[in-house]
Amino acid sequence: xxxxxxxxxxxxxxxxxxxxxxxxxxxxxxxxxxxxxxxxxxxxxxxxxxxxxxxxxxxxxxxxxxxxxxxxxxxxxxxxxxxxxxxxxxxxxxxxxxxxxxxxxxxxxxxxxxxxxxxxxxxxxxxxxxxxxxxxxxxxxxxxxxxxxxxxxxxxxxxxxxxxxxxxxxxxxxxxxxxxxxxxxxxxxxxxxxxxxxxxxxxxxxxxxxxxxxxxxxxxxxxxxxxxxxxxxxxxxxxxxxxxxxxxxxxxxxxxxxxxxxxxxxxxxxxxxxxxxxxxxxxxxxxxxxxxxxxxxxxxxxxxxxxxxxxxxxxxxxxxxxxxx
Amino acid sequence: xxxxxxxxxxxxxxxxxxxxxxxxxxxxxxxxxxxxxxxxxxxxxxxxxxxxxxxxxxxxxxxxxxxxxxxxxxxxxxxxxxxxxxxxxxxxxxxxxxxxxxxxxxxxxxxxxxxxxxxxxxxxxxxxxxxxxxxxxxxxxxxxxxxxxxxxxxxxxxxxxxxxxxxxxxxxxxxxxxxxxxxxxxxxxxxxxxxxxxxxxxxxxxxxxxxxxxxxxxxxxxxxxxxxxxxxxxxxxxxxxxxxxxxxxxxxxxxxxxxxxxxxxxxxxxxxxxxxxxxxxxxxxxxxxxxxxxxxxxxxxxxxxxxxxxxxxxxxxxxxxxxxx
Numbered sequence: 107x108x109x110x111x112x113x114x115x116x117x118x119x120x121x122x123x124x125x126x127x128x129x130x131x132x133x134x135x136x137x138x139x140x141x142x143x144x145x146x147x148x149x150x151x152x153x154x155x156x157x158x159x160x161x162x163x164x165x166x167x168x169x170x171x172x173x174x175x176x177x178x179x180x181x182x183x184x185x186x187x188x189x190x191x192x193x194x195x196x197x198x199x200x201x202x203x204x205x206x207x208x209x210x211x212x213x214x215x216x217x218x219x220x221x222x223x224x225x226x227x228x229x230x231x232x233x234x235x236x237x238x239x240x241x242x243x244x245x246x247x248x249x250x251x252x253x254x255x256x257x258x259x260x261x262x263x264x265x266x267x268x269x270x271x272x273x274x275x276x277x278x279x280x281x282x283x284x285x286x287x288x289x290x291x292x293x294x295x296x297x298x299x300x301x302x303x304x305x306x307x308x309x310x311x312x313x314x315x316x317x318x319x320x321x322x323x324x325x326x327x328x329x330x331x332x333x334x335x336x337x338x339x340x341x342x343x344x345x346x347x348x349x350x351x352x353x354x355x356x357x358x359x360x361x362x363x364x365x366x367x368x369x370x371x372x373x374x375x376x377x378x379x380x381x382x383x384x385x386x387x388x389x390x391x392x393x394x395x396x397x398x399x400x401x402x403x404x405x406x407x408x409x410x411x412x413x414x415x416x417x418x419x420x421x422x423x424x425x426x427x428x429x430x431x
Numbered sequence: 432x433x434x435x436x437x438x439x440x441x442x443x444x445x446x447x448x449x450x451x452x453x454x455x456x457x458x459x460x461x462x463x464x465x466x467x468x469x470x471x472x473x474x475x476x477x478x479x480x481x482x483x484x485x486x487x488x489x490x491x492x493x494x495x496x497x498x499x500x501x502x503x504x505x506x507x508x509x510x511x512x513x514x515x516x517x518x519x520x521x522x523x524x525x526x527x528x529x530x531x532x533x534x535x536x537x538x539x540x541x542x543x544x545x546x547x548x549x550x551x552x553x554x555x556x557x558x559x560x561x562x563x564x565x566x567x568x569x570x571x572x573x574x575x576x577x578x579x580x581x582x583x584x585x586x587x588x589x590x591x592x593x594x595x596x597x598x599x600x601x602x603x604x605x606x607x608x609x610x611x612x613x614x615x616x617x618x619x620x621x622x623x624x625x626x627x628x629x630x631x632x633x634x635x636x637x638x639x640x641x642x643x644x645x646x647x648x649x650x651x652x653x654x655x656x657x658x659x660x661x662x663x664x665x666x667x668x669x670x671x672x673x674x675x676x677x678x679x680x681x682x683x684x685x686x687x688x689x690x691x692x693x694x695x696x697x698x699x700x701x702x703x704x705x706x707x708x709x710x711x712x713x714x715x716x717x718x719x720x721x722x723x724x725x726x727x728x729x730x731x732x733x734x735x736x737x738x739x740x741x742x743x744x745x746x747x748x749x750x751x752x753x754x755x756x
Contacts, residue, residue, distance in 0.1 A: 123688050127568045148689065202756055203749070228756045230562070230697075233740055235755045237555070240719075240743040241712040243452045287702075349693075362712060363448050364473065368674075368704035370712075372555075377612075379693035387566040387687060387695075394565075411751050415558055416736040418565040424528070426736050430560045431527055431553045 107397045109390075110162060111151065112137045112186060113172035116350065117195065119148050120386030121170050128390055130420045134166050163189045167400075168393040170194075180205060183222060184212040187407075191218045191400045193392045195225040195385055202228065210407035219400040220407045224392040225385040226376055227251070231356045233410055234374040238358035242370055245360025246291045250278035250299050254352025254381065262327045263304055266320045268312030271340065273347040277301045278355060289359045289369040302333045305347055307340050352381040391418040432722045434715075435487060436476065437462045437511060438497035441675065442520065444473050445711030446495050453715055455745045459491050488514045492725075493718040495519075505530060508547060509537040512732075516543045516725045518717045520550040520710055527553065535732035544725040545732045549717040550710040551701055552576070556681045558735055559699040563683035567695055570685025571616045575603035575624050579677025579706060587652045588629055591645045593637030596665065598672040602626045603680060614684045614694040627658045630672055632665050677706035716743040 107130055111118045114136050125131045126149055133151045142153040154162070159169070169190035173179050175198045183194045187209055196205050202223055213220040223229065227249070235247050256276045263272035282299045285292045304321055308314055318335045321328055338346075353376040362368045378384045392410065395417035399408070416423055432455055436443045439461050450456045451474055458476045467478040479487070484494070494515035498504050500523045508519045512534055521530050527548055538545040548554065552574070560572050581601045588597035607624045610617045629646055633639055643660045646653055663671075678701040687693045703709045717735065720742035724733070741748055 202752055206752060223756055232756045236740045236744060240716040362708040363705055368708055370704060370709050371702040373700045375698045377696040379695060380688055383687040383693050384695050391565040409756060411741040412739050414737050414739050415561045419561060427527055427531060431548055431557045431734060
């Protein structure tokens with residue numbers, strides 16, 4: 107499978123690393139809006155100008171689009187689907203139906219296949235919500251995020267006056283996890299489930315009380331949560347908070363049998379040292395499925411919901427039944 | 432979707448209960464080798480003779496076969512696949528390729544679709560082994576079973592002279608779980624991962640030391656494990672050990688990035704009050720997928736590896752993307 111990497115930030119680098127772990131996958135090139143001369147790839151993939159991508163139409167089986175969901179992907183995915191079968195990690199949940207429709211229309215016209223919203227949420231967490239709801243129809247599903255760095259919340263803190271740098275961790279509350287695991291199907295808001303912890307480097311002489319108050323009262327981001335703020339030095343930030351870990355839990359608790367007397371709990375959890383590198387692993391597996399399904403004549407837009415697990419693997423059906431079933 | 436239930440033990444009853452939780456599912460009938468008059472179904476499903484099943488060919492979309500893997504399913508599934516699209520929970524791992532081939536041949540000739548080995552292991556655990564290996568190709572996967580009742584091991588203890596009743600629990604060892612979760616990819620045998628705990632009701636005057644020794648030295652079943660034996664009364668057995676709980680863990684730990692410096696752990700776990708009723712939930716969802724795929728013209732033998740998650744659900748693609756993605 108020959109892939110292209112469109113966009114080369116943390117996620118694009120993760121895809122290049124992950125492609126090297128998959129013996130059936132070859133990186134044809136990285137496509138960037140920056141000057142290709144200025145981009146040094148981690149494992150030596152060739153770098154081309156983004157606007158030249160279309161000329162690789164016949165040389166690339168699947169283009170993996172490594173852009174942001176806020177402004178990049180809504181434009182890039184439909185555009186690139188005109189020339190390539192594509193995969194993206196679009197993660198703005200409420201806008202997925204709109205993005206799906208735009209990509210589906212572009213891909214159907216072009217006869218390409220596009221898989222959107224691959225990653226872990228949306229992605230692996232979505233799959234687990236779907237599987238566990240399908241097998242336990244009477245129950246409740248709970249999603250917890252963390253412990254991990256939320257980049258949107260970190261950015262919001264950085265925009266406060268007097269703040270030089272900031273990192274925000276979302277942390278699931280132990281008592282909420284316990285309540286869910288007990289099978290009691292508690293009613294929990296996002297606030298009940300999560301704590302927000304901020305590490306902040308302030309400018310010299312900045313009013314720390316004022317910064318802390320600005321964080322804790324920020325609407326949408328922090329006002330509705332229990333938030334803890336720590337002020338640290340730039341050195342501490344670099345030493346202790348330069349990675350992008352993340353993870354979380356999807357837990358479904360459901361009933362069965364006579365008067366629902368039996369309880370069942372299905373729990374899926376991720377503990378990730380690197381959010382972008384794990385996401386990259388999902389993107390490569392999704393690209394493999396797109397490659398196989400497009401070869402079978404499929405076109406339009408799909409998600410991981412539409413992919414049989416066997417299509418994500420490089421192994422044959424027989425190998426999978428022998429080794430993993 | 433109109434289903435039949437072939438075989439009416441714990442699993443068949445679980446399927447009848449679970450069908451009632453799925454508004455798109457109707458139980459046409461239960462088929463039994465016993466005298467139908469003697470079988471009382473838990474929710475009132477009609478009971479017919481097993482040998483009359485073929486006359487329901489046009490009235491049943493999917494036959495769910497609720498028989499044992501040792502002797503029933505190797506005969507029943509290929510036989511019933513001649514008249515019906517079918518689902519079974521065949522769980523003798525090493526014999527899956529052979530069973531697959533026999534069922535595939537029967538189903539292909541008849542133009543029916545058969546899904547084998549649905550349940551939790553094989554089944555949901557297999558899916559998680561496949562997903563996590565596909566997205567984290569460099570790593571190790573570990574499966575732990577329990578805490579739960581192993582019916583095969585319980586039966587083996589019951590066959591010892593002087594034993595009236597017995598229940599065997601398989602219990603994952605905490606230290607092995609910790610070692611795996613730490614990301615160290617330890618080499619662990621099944622013995623390293625599990626403890627076996629037996630509750631035994633002995634005949635009056637039986638030699639307890641002899642029974643305990645017979646259990647602990649039994650080849651294949653116990654000799655290679657750390658085994659604990661408790662003698663209890665028949666009343667204690669009934670009060671505390673009459674349910675069939677089970678569960679377990681599938682954990683994959685994998686590396687990514689520069690020199691594999693980032694570790695990721697994916698963990699899937701089940702805590703089930705009733706092993707057969709949870710298995711029944713998987714069988715119903717699998718039957719739905721068989722129904723949809725057969726309507727699209729598919730025939731032959733498949734497993735859950737070949738089923739897109741969306742096909743397990745009663746919801747439309749649009750509903751799934753809105754609610755669960």
